[in-house]
Amino acid sequence: MTWSRGNMADGEEPEKKRRRVEELAEKMAVDSGHGGNARDWDGRWNHVQKFLERPGPFTHPDFEPSTESLHFLLETCKILVIGAGGLGCELLKNLALTGFRQIHVIDMDTIDVSNLNRQFLFRSKDVGRPKADVAADFINRRIPGCNVVPYFKKIQDFDESFYRQFHIIVCGLDSIIARRWMNGMLMSLLIYEDGVLDPSSIIPLIDGGTEGFKGNARVILPGMTACIDCTLELYPPQINFPMCTIASMPRLPEHCIEYVRVLQWPKEKPFGDVPLDGDNPEHIKWVFQKSQERASEFNITGVTYRLTQGVVKRIIPAVASTNAVIAAACATEVFKIASSAYVPLNNYLVFNDVDGLYTYTFEAERKENCTACSQVPQDLKFAPSATLQDILEYLTENASLQMKSPAITATIDGKNRTLYLQTVASIEERTRPNLCKTLKELGLTDGQELAVADVTTPQTMLFKLHFTS
């Protein structure tokens, strides 16, 4: 696998020229040391220059020392950071200090008090404000010349034309669904000519994740290396308690809390017809009290306020140090790829510091029939007497698909029909009866194509239906 900066889209001439004029003007401005227009001072980029301007024995085969590299980093290279939370704050700091100035950051969340133990760009006065905005502000003020552009939005709010402008994308997300969506988006940007992948359409994706004292960092070259979906099985399954335990046979304090969250809350609607909000202390207080009552019915001990909140919000413990380590690894990879200074990580790093310090690096392999990156049409094998419900269950439960709420459409008798869609209540009601119908009854034929849309992918997935006897 060879990948170097040469493969990335070049900066535009007019842009370069504009910056040079700007820089000249700024250099002439008086620098009183109070920030303002101060850009580069003596020795500022020494730490980076040593890597970029000197030859060495471990550099990337395509590396050529020059002063151009620093210029590319400072003026041209555009990086997108997804997430301005635990990993995001660390990433922004690291990238800004390395010299990247064109940094965009997306985050749909606002700041919460519980973020402050590790998301160091935020202070208590910022609670309630959008993370992206506050993070950008802090970095731009602390690192003169850096231009972080924030977006208080969801990644799904943007389309290909937005993502296409970046040289590298780094993710510090807390959701597998979001990762898969981003993965799918970059796959959709790939251009194949006569079956050959055009390298300039590849946008490298660096992905980091942490949980307590564990973390991982990986480098994904869409279309070339293993992608998120290739290694879906590496992600731990989400803990879901069986319904019968929750409803009639609780044993652990967690079961009692789940009972209140899943069954009692919708039934009693203590605050009106509103969903349970894990961030609302009144809601949590109510759940806590009811959970204690349920627990004492069954002689179960251990229901605490902290546990209640943890279960309701599915809280994952977090510390600054793990985020710092993983973000550092990710930022190092961004630097390597942007500068071609060293061969990038190939391609997965695992970190654990529960017992000593442990890292493990390996090459995750591409999956031959990966649903996201293999370009191989996916097969669905069902008997004509199987029901649409059977297909729905397959799409959600199959380990390589793990869809959340797939919407299924098909062309039947020349017309595009929505067979089932969950995300819009009125359509869900209208199409629900289809679930019990057999594929034959629905008018589906052998070899037919089914189009499936889901939150886990920005593009509709096509499946080929094969009837079994």
Place this chain on the structure above:
Amino acid sequence: MAQSAAGKSNKEQKYDRQLRLWGDHGQEALENAHVCLINATATGTEILKNLVLPGIGAFTIVDGHKVTGEDVGNNFFLSISSIGKNRAQAATELLQELNSDVSGNFVEESPDKLLDNDPEFFHRFSLVIGVQLIESTCLRLAGVLWNAGVPFLVCKTYGLVGYMRLAVKEHTVVESHPDNALEDLRLDQPFAELKNHIQSYDLDNMDKKDHSHTPWIIVVAKYLEKWYNEHNYQLPKNYKEKEAFRQLIREGILKNENGVAEDEENFEEAIKNVNTALNPTKIPSTVQDILNAEGWKNITAQTPAFWVMARAVKEFVENEGEGKLPVRGTIPDMIADSEKFINLQNVYREKAMQDASVVSKHVESLLQSVGKVCVYKSKKKCKNAAFLRVVRCRSLADECSVELVNKDEITSCMDNPDSEMVLYLMLRSVDRFFQQHSRYPGVYNYQVEEDIGKLKLCVNSLLQEYGLNVNVKDDYIHEFCRYGANAIKMITHQFVPFNNTFIYNAMSQTSATFQL
């Protein structure tokens, strides 16, 4: 920090995510700690940031340097306005700003001066972190801290190489939080209360609902009794016997009127757990070592709490425990109705509490025998008896002594010339270079070429001095001329720190731990 339903303190909210890792007592230890950082380089301030954010009690930065333009370029906690100021002071301001719960201090002095005039200055700290120290200072400081019993963490970053060295005589860990610990079920040697509880079940005369909701621990225990009768009271030992035992359980699954096995998840769980449930109850070797530790055989008034506790546990093991540790008292969740599960859980819990109070009595009498009266929480240590750990690091003096250097570790690692060990040797060589030339190799472009040769001389003299017959590739010497130079665990005594050298190679994103 009391935990109440409403009015959760602001601190509790802020630290919520980390409290779930080390608990209130861990947080308390953190807040009572005072850490010293020597040299506010980018690495140093980054380390402090990760201690200030979670709420360390206090920090003190010792640094005699003035801030340069280069410093500001790579350090998030320095700004242009700090150029020319003392680095300790400048960094303290921006680090303090991260968390008002923390008390930040600075000393505008080089560590060498402090060692000359007031070495006891360092005795007050819970931990000292030394960053980018030159070898001579590092060894001097290490000697002082070693004798004072203050843990010392040495950190160096050099280009894309990171190095950490922990030097502490003895560090005790009560809660190691192991990832995959085996359960303490005592099925091979059930205590009296457990035996009685098992007796109260009659699997052959239960209705279907009860039968399907009997905890698998009971199921295994019952079938073990059957097995004992036919196998001379011997546990199933090898794969063949365990397979036969699993079959025995499988045959116990209820069948419907057509002779087809019913769906009994609890029996499936029993079968799945046979492998681990029948492991003989024994004391892990790491704990054996602790219980038999020579150094603490005689308890005095100065003996640290951990060792008084260890001795008490030992006395329990030799007497009431009949060769076994106090019962842990927890069982995993399993398919069962609430009542059966809770009753079984309580049997284990109550036994654990009983054992813990016996251990407490041993602690009391030990303390009395040396004229001390102390009431402290021994319950936590009992629950974790199987997870006690002790980490002992060799001193830096030993590591660097020609007689005591760990030749074996170094030469065997260097069988692979690209092992992270070569980076360790390079770092030592670079120190040597600094000693000789008062600068690091390759600071200026024009020096690089010549310095490669000079650094090579340093490498060879190092290898010769220590009698190390290894080959250091020229590539690494060249690479090191291109560049021109696990605290929370120590403080909370939870989780296990590394022992004692950690090297990180960002070029390959690999790392290794060595005991040197």
